[in-house]
Amino acid sequence: MKNVFLFCATALLFTLSSGCVKNVVNPDGCNAALFNDEVNPALTAWQEAASAYSNDPTPANCAAYKDSGLAWLDAIRAYENCTVLYTASWREAVDEAKADLEAELCN
Numbered sequence: 001m002k003n004v005f006l007f008c009a010t011a012l013l014f015t016l017s018s019g020c021v022k023n024v025v026n027p028d029g030c031n032a033a034l035f036n037d038e039v040n041p042a043l044t045a046w047q048e049a050a051s052a053y054s055n056d057p058t059p060a061n062c063a064a065y066k067d068s069g070l071a072w073l074d075a076i077r078a079y080e081n082c083t084v085l086y087t088a089s090w091r092e093a094v095d096e097a098k099a100d101l102e103a104e105l106c107n
Contacts, residue, residue, distance in 0.1 A: 030082040039079075042072040062106035069101045 049068040053061040073094050080086045 030079070030084050035079060035082075039072070039075045042068070042075040046072045059106045062104065066101050066104055066106065070098060073098050073101070 046065070046068040049061070049065040053065040076094055080091065
């Protein structure tokens with residue numbers, strides 16, 4: 001969970017810092033405006049699910065937390081052609097975070 005939190009915090013900082021970029025389509029898949037439009041809603045949904053699960057740790061809230069977290073990571077993975085953002089260490093962090101979420105038991 002610590003790795004997931006660190007990954008989320010890093011991604012949130014990156015997302016917030018790229019929020020004022022003009023909507024320019026880059027040939028290598030690094031359109032920051034589209035990144036914000038696609039990734040921020042998924043991150044917000046995950047944060048809301050995490051809050052709900054924290055306040056009421058039911059199996060349903062756990063499943064929602066896992067599903068929204070995986071959806072956010074899938075949204076990030078869609079930018080794997082962005083060589084500026086999606087480095088080998090970024091790919092490793094996404095894979096590790098997905099593995100952590102998938103291993104979370106919702107009993």
